[in-house]
Amino acid sequence: MRTFQYTVKDPEGLHARPAGMLAKFAQSCTSSISIEKGGKTADAKRLFAVMGLAVKQNDIVTFTLEGESEQKDCADLQSFCALTF
Template sequence: MVEKTLVIHNPTGIHARPAAILVNKAQAFVSKITLEKDGRKVDAKSILGVMAMAVNQGSTVTIRAEGSDEERAVAELTVFLEQLQY
């Protein structure tokens, strides 16, 4: 299992559009991927789960992946969330 914790700097957080992109990116991996905020974990491949997390600017989230491509999954999703600017 690989995990990475980061702070969301995007002024609008993870709203509908970036949530959809995040889910599409997560679905490209074989690994089980979860997103955690404030102790609540959701499947990062579920748009409803990601949207329900209500991730705002300044929120701390943890991306966790377990599977054959876990390292690449966490690395790519981390880059996406760190560069999120819309």
């Protein structure tokens, strides 16, 4: 299992467009990926679950990855987050 935290920098948080991009990216990974904020956890591969977390700018989210390719997927997800939101 791999985990990392990320502080959302996008002024609008994880609104529909970046949440959709995250879900699409997560679906391309073989690892299971969850995202947690404020005690609530969601499957990162499900758009409405991610949007349901209501992530705002400067919120800290925690990603947890599990699977055979979790190390590669974690590195790729960290890069994706830095470039996207």
